[in-house]
Each structure stands twice: as structure tokens, then as C-alpha cells.
Amino acid sequence: MRLLPRIHDIYVGRTVLLTVLVVWMVLLGLDAIMALSGEAGKIGQGHYSFGHALAWLAYTLPRRAYTVFPMAAVIGALMGLGQLAATSELTALRAVGLSRRRIAVSVAISLSLLTVLMVVNGETLSPWAQNRADALKTSARYNTDMATARYSGLWAREGDIFLNAQTGEEQVSADGQAILLLHDVRLYQLGEDGRLLSLTYAKTARHDHQGWVLETVRRDTFGERSVSRQELPTEKWASKLDAAALASGLAKPRNLSAGELKTSIDYRKRNGLDARDYEDTYWGRWFYPLNVLALCLAAVPFAFGSLRSGGMGKRLFLGMLFALGFLLLQMFFGRMAGALKFDYRIAYALPPIMMLGISAWLSRRRVG
Incomplete structure (x- = not known):
């Protein structure tokens, strides 16, 4: 099989690429x-x-494009190949000696261009824009002096006290109450002259319906010529900061980018904190391009059978069925990995392997 692209490769790839772009924009x-x-x-x-809402939406578009792209890719690939099958163009290509594998490679190469673009987006523009969107919404809704710094966590101000927390998460207690936990918390109290x-x-720092409680507290108080230290196991904090x-x-x-996710995972494991959400997102980033290409390649055999005689509705239905089936499989294995605490790499590798296996089995049985 020749690897250099020829005119039929460009034609198939362009057709698939255009339909994927149209479906992507619609979704x-x-x-x-x-x-x-x-x-x-x-x-x-x-x-x-409403202006804030529009600005927030604009900032979230890169993340949304990254999220919906796998579904758009498989639906668009099936619709594009179905269009070629319905006009007998795939049959003509096969008649001149073009193999199914070559057609699949043409589809994979065309989708690889968009996949690489989305991988770069997921590591650069998408995290930055989503952070800006969250900061915009929070500052507008809660009127707080608060910001998130890329490498130093959460910052907030209440009067003369500045709070910095490296990480945190929300939890739900046994009685259904919302709990906010902040880790590695520092409270800086400044005087009117700016002196610490x-x-x-x-x-x-723990917040529930009873208020704020600081745990394992160490306080250094600075005098003009002296420093005193106080250590307490717990202390109530009379703060009105909105949890x-x-x-x-x-x-x-x-x-977060993949590098920042890895740093967060290492930090949480060192400090005995739950890192499963971060591991889930981290390995999802690594398997993202594999999932897109495997899902689209698994759908290619249908173009040689069931799509030849079907209309646009049938192609759309099969595309949605593939995308939703894959999404459900991925969610199932991801939740199982979190609940049973097995390797997320296995959880993310199983869905594309299963989809490719099912597609190969259906192809051998000459579906359609």
C-alpha cells in the first residue's frame, strides 16, 4: 500500500473533513x-x-469545542462516507483497486489534522479560557475580591485578611450538607500601613453549616521587634467569606493542562488527598486522540454495507448510536475505575478496543 496521498485520498479526506466541520459547528x-x-x-x-453571560459563553467555547469534537467526528465521518456510498463513489473506488484499509487511512489522516488541533487547544487555550470564564462569573455573581493564580492556588480577601489555599474540594456529608475543604491554607493579616x-x-480549613473551622493551626504574630508563635489543633474562624x-x-x-494535572496528582498523593478526579481527567487527555481515531475507524466498515442504501437519517442515527454508545462505555469504565480503584489507563483503553473489536466482528459478518 502506497503511503503518499493520491487524488482519491484527498477527495475522500476532504469530503469527510467538510461533513465533520458542519456537524461540529451544529453540535x-x-x-x-x-x-x-x-x-x-x-x-x-x-x-x-446578560453581557457577562455572553462573555462567559465566549470564553467557554474552546472547551466546548474540545468536548463535542469526538461526537462530531464520528457522526461527520459516517455522514461523509455515507454520502460517498449513496452515490456509488465508494463502489467506484473499490472497483479501481482501492482497499478498505486505504479508505480508512484517508479518513484517519483527515481527522488527525483536527484531532491534533484539539489536543493543542485542550492543553493551551481551553484551560486558560475556562479559568477566565469561571473567574468572570464568580466575581460578577458574588462581588468578591477573589482570584485564582496558576501556580499558587486560590486567593481571596476579607477586610485586612488575605486567604491563600493551594487546593480544595466540595464534599457532601452523611446528612446531605455541603462541605467545603481547603488545603494548605495561609491567612495574611496586614495593618493599615501595609505591614504584616x-x-x-x-x-x-473546613466550612459547613456551622461556619469555618481551621485544623492544625500555626500562627506567627509579628511585633515591632519580636515574633511569637501559637499552635492549636483546631480553631473557629469568624469569617464571612462565602463558601x-x-x-x-x-x-x-x-x-488544568496535563502537566499541571500531573503536578496536582503528585501533590495530593504526597499529602494523602483524593486524586481520583485529577487522574480521571489526566488520562482522559492522553487517550483523547486515540479515542477519536479508534471511534471513527470503527465506524468505517458500515460505509461499505448499511450506509449504501440508507438515507441521511440512517447515517445520522448510526453516528449518534456510535457516539453515545462509546460515551456510555467510557463513562462506565471511568466510574468503575474510580469506585474500584483500578488503573485509569485500563479504563480508558478498554472502550476503543471494544469498539474496534465489535466493528471488526460486524465487518466479517458483512453488516447491511
């Missing part, structure tokens, strides 16, 4: 409209306006 538009409608109930909270009055370190606003400002795993 992205529908996702954006649903997201904007979901923001309607939040307009009016604090200073959050005290520095309080707490291993954990919901702080939770909204925490860096979420989806907002």
Missing part, C-alpha cells in the same frame, strides 16, 4: 445555546448581567 451551536439558556436563571445575581501583622497556617464563591473559584481538573 457546538446547540451546546452553546443550551448553556446560555442555563445561565438565564443566574442573571441578576450580584452584578451578573500575623501569618496563620492551617493544614485544612459558594470560594468553591466556584477553585481550579477544577478540567481547567
